[in-house]
Amino acid sequence: MNPLVSVVGRLALWVGSMLLVAGVAVIGPRRLYELWDGLVPRLWRIRYSLVALGIVLLASAVGRGSLQTVSELFGLQMTGFIYALEGNFVAWVQATFVVPELTIYFSWVYVYGYVFLLSFPFLAYLALPRTTMLNRLVIAYALNYAIGLVLYTVVFAHGPRNLMPDMVTSLLFTHNPDFMALTSEVNEAANVFPSLHTSLSVTVLTFAVLTRREYPLWTPIAAWLSTSVVVATMYLGIHWLTDVIGGIALALGSVALAYRIVDPDDDAESPETDREVAAAGSGGE
Amino acid sequence: MTRQIGRRKALAGVGTAVLSAGCIGRVRNIAGRDRPGQLSLEINTMPADNDPNGIRIARQLAENAEAVGIEMQINTMSLRDLRRRVLLNHNFDIYVGQFREAEPFDPDVLYSLTHSRFGAETGWQNPFGFADFGVDELLSEQRTAEGDRRRSVVSELQEALVDRQPFTVVAFPDALTAIRDERFEGWGAQQPLSIEGLLGLEHRGSSGDETGDDAETDGDTETDGDGDEADTATLELVTTDQRVTENWNPIAPEYRRYGTFTSLLYDQLVRMDGDEAIPWLAAAWERSDPETFEVTLRDAQWHDGEPVSADDVAFTYEFLGDTSMGNVEAPVPAPRFRGRTSLVQSVTAVDDATVRFEIGDVSRRVGLRALQVPILPEHVWRERTSVATIAGFEFDGETTEAVVSNNENPVGSGPMRLVEATAEESVVFERNAEHFLVRAGQDGGVETEAETGGETTNATVSDDGTTNMTTSDGATNGGTTNDGTTESGDGDVTGSSSIDGIPERFRGKPAFERLRVEVAPSDIAAVQAVGDGLADATFSNLGPDSVPRLGREADARLVSTRSAAFYHIGYNTRRAPLSNPRFRGVLASLIDKPLLVDEAFEGYAQPAASPLAASPEWVPEGLQWSEDDTDPVHPFLGEDGAVDVEAARDELREAGYRFGENGRLLSRDQ
Structure with missing residues (x-):
């Protein structure tokens, strides 16, 4: 069977079951049930943000190849610079911590855990009566991708596994070559700065902290998973520390911008009001 | 390339000095001199995904040079970009890469690689300047x-090149190819990545189709419409x-590695298979006098149905010499095949199927x-x-559409x-049923008759030139069957x-x-595809990391052939201090070749000093890799992989270089 199809199938299975379990445990059956009724009007209310996210994702999917060419021709060749900046940090991480069990864990987190981490908040905030948080989340995702795409084009750099194969093993792909079929569909090897895995995970974490009153159980789970994803990017030899720091900055910037763009008042037309979410929202500003 | 340290600070100091002391003359004498900068060189090579070996060579060079005090930075880029920088723009300090010939080549290849007349041209023409x-x-x-005589000249030539080091030969790799025997056999008789290797393959007949393995039938159903039962085979490469x-x-x-696929699309007049000259698009050729070849063409068609004529051949040679065909004042030579076309003085079409070459x-x-x-x-x-x-705007008067198309x-x-191609994903070719x-293969009855002809026509060219002597002496070409001219020269161009x-x-x-050629994201994924039965063979470099993976796949195996595409470090000799x-x-x-072969190539390579090491008969004794595993001319300065810093610095000091207080090599502004 085509490795891509099999890996996508497994991905759907893992993420689907995790969403189910976490949905019941974190969101609660009652809210999940109510979600069904409110689904269409809530999605309609955030339609502009959804369209924006859609456009960004589409542009990324369609334009990635040509932007890559632009990057190759006119981008800043930064591999050597990043290496000069941080040296053997990633090599040190691998030399110090790599054991087979951790490799399995981080490979799992990098692919399955990450997709779950990104999809769960969407479901959780969709289950809230007010759409402010959902709107902000979608906007923040879109900003992450959009700014990420611009930076990918400006910066042309390869990751540690590509620069120092003598010291950094490409753990993910050596142990799971079919994952590569998946990641190569959605990413280019020369797009390392910033780490979008890091930025999107940290975005989710930031939202999880901001909505801790609404979903107290989600905050520690998100903290655990996103920290794992961030570590995994370096443990697996895919990203530089510099990419990770860039990713964190991108995440915080995107969340702040999303809060500026979406006011709680935008939700005024909503018949329901949920003080708690509004409070959590304004608390973040 | 050179970084000035604290230039601004120095200027500020000068300013103060001028104001306070006012002794302008002295300041001029000091500040008028450029201060030596700290040297920093950039190494360009491919990322590990695309070439697992080159990056390791670059890393060793960078690390050892750093230890000595020469700052080096590695930048990774795609092969296309690397070629563009090195071969087209000459915008590089140092690069690590492979040579363009996969199979042992004639020493004349060095002509276009190192002759100074090509220094200003683009392509594999003396990129070192x-x-x-x-x-x-x-x-x-x-x-x-x-x-x-030629042997001794070539020896001397190699000695001179190894001594001057426009490039450093590192090692001749073993071309590793993962293959499946299931549907095609004959792998590894030749270089599997060469056109001869691909053409030498045999289909395993219909037996494979009958077993109905799903991977195979998938590939075959697409072509079922053709109706040929045994021939509907698709070779899948990754x-x-x-x-x-x-x-x-x-x-x-910048797009060609060994040119295998373009060789499947375009015929040459003659192909060399080892020492054997095979008449290809030329049915025969005759050396009518020492400086003239008369070539008879086969009856052939272009893929669009037009006949291949002698005019096309004459055009090709003129075109490769000047791709503008006189449209531009200064000729724009094709960036490939320059060494070969520089041999030709003129080409004329005598009639539809005969071409005369003045060489x-x-x-x-x-x-x-x-x-x-x-x-x-x-x-x-x-x-x-x-x-x-670009959009009607001339970017560079020295580039023609032909070169950038x-x-x-x-x-x-x-x-x-x-047939079709999806950029960055796959490309499909189909067999040209009209090809000779x-x-x-179809002329079954004539085959036996032709075979006898075939044996005599295959000229075996020996290095010592004994056959040459007869040809050039006997300008009348009487009895010189080497070229096969006597039998096929007259009239039986057709049939x-x-x-x-x-x-x-x-x-x-x-x-x-x-x-069908499919693109895989890495060598490991490529090997996996062969292991899973999705492809018949890999068609690009495999790193040693992918070798153990192959052991786990039952039906796939590894073929290893010594490649002539040596890994080398190329220097841009236009730039000081290179x-x-x-x-x-x-x-x-500073390069420990045996260590690299052991650790980077994991033994799948042979260290070498001479670029001709793949044809050992040309390499003089003094340049052969020595018994004690050291380079005969530039032995590694150090032991067990650790560079002897002081010894290296002494050599540099002896050559007139100086080191700053921090142990860094200084260099005057270049």
Whole structure:
């Protein structure tokens, strides 16, 4: 069977079951049930943000190849610079911590855990009566991708596994070559700065902290998973520390911008009001 | 390249000095001199995903140079970008890469690689900008010398090159290829990545189809419509090099590695298979006098149905010499095949199927190289002779459309034609049923008759030039059957001559109806695809990391052949301090070749000093890899992988270089 199809199938299975379990445990059956009724009007209310996210994702999917060419021709060749900046940090991480069990864990987190981490908040905030948080989340995702795409084009750099194969093993792909079929569909090897895995995970974490009153159980789970994803990017030899720091900055910037763009008042037309979410929202500003 | 330290601070100091002391003259004398900067060199190479070995060579050089005090930075880029920088723009300090020939090559290849007359040209023509009177002279001399004389000239040439080090030969890799025997056999008889290797493959007949393995039937159903039961085979290759899905221009050096796929699309007049000269698009050739070849063409068609004529051949040679065909004041030579076309003085079409080549006074073996360029259709390429433009704007008056064209609809005469391609994903070729190789297979009855002809026509060219002597002496060509001219020269250009001179193993080939090349994201994924039965063979470099993976796949195996595409470190000798052969010599001795072979290649390579090490008969004793595993000319300065810093610095100091307080090499502004 085509490795891509099999890996996508497994991905759907893992993420689907995790969403189910976490949905019941974190969101609660009652809210999940109510979600069904409110689904269409809530999605309609955030339609502009959804369209924006859609456009960004589409542009990324369609334009990635040509932007890559632009990057190759006119981008800043930064591999050597990043290496000069941080040296053997990633090599040190691998030399110090790599054991087979951790490799399995981080490979799992990098692919399955990450997709779950990104999809769960969407479901959780969709289950809230007010759409402010959902709107902000979608906007923040879109900003992450959009700014990420611009930076990918400006910066042309390869990751540690590509620069120092003598010291950094490409753990993910050596142990799971079919994952590569998946990641190569959605990413280019020369797009390392910033780490979008890091930025999107940290975005989710930031939202999880901001909505801790609404979903107290989600905050520690998100903290655990996103920290794992961030570590995994370096443990697996895919990203530089510099990419990770860039990713964190991108995440915080995107969340702040999303809060500026979406006011709680935008939700005024909503018949329901949920003080708690509004409070959590304004608390973040 | 040179970084000025604290220039601004220095200027501020000068300003104060001028104001306070006012002794302008003294300040001028001091500040008027450029301060020496700290040297920093950039190494360009491919990322590990695309070439797992080159990056390791670059890393070792960078680390050892750093230890000595020469700052080096590695930048990784795709092969296309690397070639663009190195071969087209000459915008590099140092690069690590592989040579363009996969199979052992004639020493004359060094002519275009190192002759100073090519220093300003683009392509694999002396990308180093190397210029040395002595080397130039030897290069010209080896073209005319015969036998032992040529051997000694070539020895001297290698010694000079190894001494001056325009590039440092590191090692000759074993080309590793993962293959499946299931559907095709004959892998590894030749270099599997060469056109001879691909054409030598045999289809395993219909047995494979009957077993109904799902992977196979998937591939076959697409071509079922053709109706040929045994021939509907698709050869599936997997590569990490996506360039073949984007560009099929035989003269675009940044897109060609060994040119295998363009060789399937475009025929040459003659192909060399080892020492054997196979008449290819030429049915026969005759050396009517020492400086003239008369070539008779086979009856052939372009993929668009037009006949291949002598005019096309004459056009091709003129075009490769000037792709603008006189449209631009200064000629714009094609960036590939320059060494070969530089042998040719003029080409004229005598009649529809006969071409006369005026070549200089060169040995027969070198002369044959002139006949090994892809023949292009005049009616397609004539339209590409104008200056290249982007949106009507001329970027560079020295580039023509022909050089920058992706050649999206390649019209060749070769055994395969392009069907479809998805950029960065895959490309599909199909067999050209009109090709003489296919026809040769169909002429079943004539085969036995032709075989006898075939044996005599296959000229075996020996290095010592004994056959050459007879040819050039006997200008009347009486009885010189080497070239096969006497039998096939007259009139039997059509009909049965379609088989003349074609070795048995190429008749009726290729054995595949379709050839599909899929792009994989890395060598490991490529090996996996072969292991999973999704592909018949890998078609790009495999790193040693992928070898253990293959052991786990039951039906796949590894074929290893020594490649002539040596890994080397190329220096841009236009830039100081790389312009200094002494400096290059020190860099060369910072490379621990045996260690690299052990650790980076994991033994799948042979360290070497001479670029001709793949043809050991040419390498003089003094340049052969020594018994004690050290470089005969530039031995590694150090032991057990650790560089002897003081020894290296002493050599650099002796060469006139100085080190700053922090132990860094200083250099005057270049």
